Amino acid sequence: MMNDLEGKKFLITGASSGIGRETAKILVQMGSIVVGLDKDEDELETTNQMCGGNLTKINFDLKNLDVLYPTIQNVVDKIGKLDGVVNSAGVSYICPLKNINYQKLEEVVKINTYSAIELSKIFSRYGINNKGGSIVFISSIFGLVGTQVNSGYSISKSSLHGLTKSLSIELASRKIRVNCVAPGFVKTEMLHKTSEIMGDNYIENLNKLHPLGLGEVDDVANCIIFLLSNSSKWITGNIIKVDGGYTSQ
């Protein structure tokens, strides 16, 4: 299982924290060549340190999608064609319906959704992918189930599910697989920020609601890595929930 990753090249957005960071770390440990993209230069360097200095860094703000292609082509020219991409960059948008601001929503959708599309567009271009490969989107269980004051976020994440299914059919003939991992409540910076807004006992109560308790970043990273590897070569168009059983009850 997963013994084909050595020497393979992967691009991860949102590599400066959380799930993106952990995925980069584990991939480097397994011998892969990893390109980490993020707008936070300092945290990206921290990820690089955690990868023993082996991370290729791209300091990039995904608000500037129209110049993403030359940026990635530049890196590919230096290190060679990519075997897969992981779209882990994402922002939350906790907001009751009555306060939803379309400008803010557009920003959220740009980062969470448009960047996934642009990344797929770029990866599927001739000269970027290594005769096929694997695209992994990170959505959220909130693309599938409902909760309070989260409609903006859920729009941006559930759209990735439709995208996964469409692109998996469209790109199959080019041997590119497209899958999506939908994490539940994982202990990350994003959850920490949410708990600050939601108040005391939020995390404790959440934990009780999970058959398997709250998750760790490596729980999600390991599933992403499985989807990047050849061990999953017949899996495409899937949305895999990694959520400690939260949505199964």
Place this chain on the structure above:
Amino acid sequence: MVDTLHNKKYLLITGASSGIGRNISINLSNEYNLILNGTNEYNLQETKRMCNNANNHFIWNFDLSKCEFIENELSEYLSKNKISVGWFVHSAGHMKLIPLRILNLEEINKALYVNSISPTLIIKTLMNKKVNKNCLKNVVFISSNISDMGAKAMSIYGMSKSGLDGLMRCLSIELAPNIRVNSVLPGALETNMTKEMFENIEIKNKLKESYPLGMGEMNDVSNIVDFLLSDKSKWITGQKITVDGGRTINLSMI
């Protein structure tokens, strides 16, 4: 030899005589001590022979359609051999293409007993403290990508597999947090079970065309089973994972 295996935990795999069950057994035989279940003694011995560390594995020759005897037989088998089961992979499956008008109770029972009822009673037995001493940690069902989908002449097979996934979901909640339960939903693979279907050239060609990634192989299934049994998936439970080259989300054909 048997003494050193006492108190070791075993992986019970049904349907080990052939096809996906045999393939999974062989691929897991390095990492796990196996109990190979099936009904064909010759084929079970052949599976065992093809495994790594062949002498570490047991054979349990028992017909899973005899549901009224499962609890007693399995309990006795484990007790007699002084072994316990940590992992259970249900790969036994009965499939027959039967249009509605020629369905009868006998055919319905065949599918339901082997595909859905036998794993229920096996897990009940493995959860019995006296019999299995709280050893069970992980269960994987081999379901089918027909679960949640429609196809002609597949009503009973479909029912049994949707039922199996319903069982999986409820048990994943009931048995949490110590035991994880998940299902793998493969697409069509050429095995003993699907032999008749693949012998029909028209069906075979239609199948090939309808798979966006082309036809798969049995290792595609055993790879995800391996992942779900391992610690790498320790936060995944109650899930159905489809392994079918994109077949069931593909409507851009035929």
